[in-house]
Amino acid sequence: MDKDYLFNMCVESMTDYLSEICQTQKEFDEQFDKYFTEDFLTKMYKLLINSVPGKVFSFWLDECSKYYKEDQEENFNFQEYLENIWGHGFELSNLLYSVILDELDSYSRRLETEHKDDLPGNKYKCKVLQLLANRNLQTYASILCLMQNGFGDQAFMLFRNMFENSIFSKFIFESNEQTAKAFYEAQNKDIKSKDDFSWVRYSNKFDKNERISFKKIFEKCKFEKNYADIWYGQYKLACKLLHTTPQGTSKTLCSNPTADEMFSLVGQSPFGLNLAGEHSAIILEESTRNYLCLFYDEKSLVFTVAIHKWIGEIRNVYYEITKKFEEDTDNLKQSK
Template identity: 25%
Template sequence: MADKFGQFFKDTLKEILVEHVKELKNQSEIDKFYEKYEKADFSGLYLEMINDTSNQMVRDAKMIMHENTLLFRGEETEIIARIEQKWSNAFATSETMYMMVLESVKDYSDYVNKIDNKEREKSIHKYTALKYIHGRGLQQFLEIITLMKNGFADGAYSRWRSLYELNIIASFISEYGEEVAEAYISSHNTEDRYEWARACGEFSPKKRYISFDDIRKKSNFPSELWQQPYRISNEVTHASSQGTFNRLGLMDGEEKISVGHTDYGLTIPGEHSAITIAQLTGLLLMVYPSGDSIIAAKMLNKWIDVVREQYFKTHDYIFPDEPKLWNNEKNLSLR
């Protein structure tokens, strides 16, 4: 594509040149003018015209921005509606899970508020820490759903990364108990991200810094099973070459640069977010276990199967040429 402004600048100078030459009286004046013209520096004029033109473009854009935005929103609404139409059953399972978790935690909170004070005090710091971590995680789960419904698979998986990390922290606190939970709560007004974890007594005093990976290795969480998904989520989140060229929202081999909504790649964040929020909720519900909280945790774990089935089947239906994700015999045997 030609440089439109560059051509415009050249044409403008040429017009000025032609008009000026017409006013000259003889060939000698014309030759002198051409000589000066060839040596002239037009860089200042060029920059001035760039500035004037860009200012005019801003003024023009402001005049029509509302009309253009309405057109953009109309097109965007159509795209999102098509994604919703295709993935409706899958999205419904995620949204239902969000409501299930919210209702279960509300009931559980009421239960905890009514138990004996002495009993509650035994694990009050762990309960408080996990309650706040869970609240943050549940909001992130809703963010993931919202991003998926808008066709942003990469963004959804980036948010899953944070949800997964909260799960690791919650597992660590759940395992090491009150002293660690109290240290975690107390550190929220400091600049130390993970120094609170020293309260577990598992780290050498000679160790200068505590990292998230240190906590992961000490937590009672099967993080080894999640190494590949976590690596991919890191690539998606950070400015890596892998995350730039291997987009979740694009099929393998597609020579495209995704800059907007896509209907591909939603299965991974859909399934993984369901598993992670169920795990995180289970940790909270087991601080003061009851029959109701155990049932709620079991229900959420079983709902993962419903989520997986709908996302896998929807993917297989929309993308028939892609490898099948749902195998009735194989998937049902996992239940």
């Protein structure tokens, strides 16, 4: 864009006008010098400031449908491109969503018949674990939608929420009924309340005046050390991406791994979808298992074993796709 947008617009407008009414170049120059005064420019600037934004707005309004259709067509073509690369992974992820949705519904109905004698002493724990499992499944669906549209960073940001849901689910699963009841009843607290973790005190796992954080809740859960170190590190990576940190602002999971320069991504990318695809599937399995294992039955046992095997297949497929895609991209770069 020119340095002085409005000034150039004034000159162009006056040039067009004088070109129409002047017969000779001499007449044009005389008229130009006559009109081109400070008072004239001031008036023109005010006129343009008042009229140009309205014209721009009208142009956008007229062209809105055209731009939308063009963007939709471009997005459709990009989704086809993504399908050619990641399609098998998307298929496995989508089936995971569908079968867990069906099993959560089936298990909830079985609770009312096959486990009705177990419910009275676990009413709140059952309800909260169900809510957290449902919430994670819904978030997982959102992650799949973002992945299928080439938004790997945003998909991984949502993994952060899934991880927190899963940790709360495990903490409540391992705690008493009073903890679950406190969590459930906290939904009615003032949204401006600063103590979002007051419910965990009913677990008797924290000192009376101890300051509670998500990390402390995480540390109270029973994990193997290697598991805890790896997954909390991945959680912090997602936090860096989500929050306005120097790393999250200037770096992206979705850059071409063979690219030399750093850039800030705006738009869709075929890179970096594997991390959200793998991690969210693993965490979805855990929050689902916490709910299904509250009252074990044979159907739940068969389902959890099968799902664990399916998660392994998802991880293998995303790994192989990523490896092949990066190799193809690297070979393409070297051939140029």
